[in-house]
């Protein structure tokens with residue numbers, strides 16, 4: 669029996685403990701917001717937070733995350749009002765949208781650790797998240813806007 673804590677709730681299931689977390693999230697628990705891209709830890713589409721850290725769920729066996737706090741895009745906020753979500757909507761960031769939950773999870777983790785990141789810090793933090801549509805300029809703008817919104821909220 670594997671027991672995972674996802675978005676504040678406990679989930680129990682019987683599966684091979686070596687199964688990647690992404691498979692469990694999407695195929696078993698139906699958290700479909702987290703996407704399968706490369707399956708090799710290279711594109712960032714599958715990014716979730718483990719104890720607040722952005723992590724590639726496609727290469728992470730569930731046995732490694734038992735008892736840890738897992739947050740998916742569905743758990744980022746209750747009312748879709750996290751500053752990152754607000755900024756993404758305001759600036760119409762997504763094109764096809766496929767990479768965007770991973771981008772937003774990476775951005776949210778960045779802003780959690782750095783309230784006012786520089787251009788260079790944003791580029792470094794986001795460099796592992798690939799967007800085949802090339803929405804990078806809007807992503808960068810939205811991270812700056814989310815930082816402003818987060819300050820306004822407080």
Ligand code: FES
Nearest residue numbers: 705706710712726
């Ligand atoms: S699907 Fe996990 S990094 Fe690409």
Ligand code: FES
Nearest residue numbers: 764765799800801
């Ligand atoms: S919006 Fe299409 S892959 Fe990023």
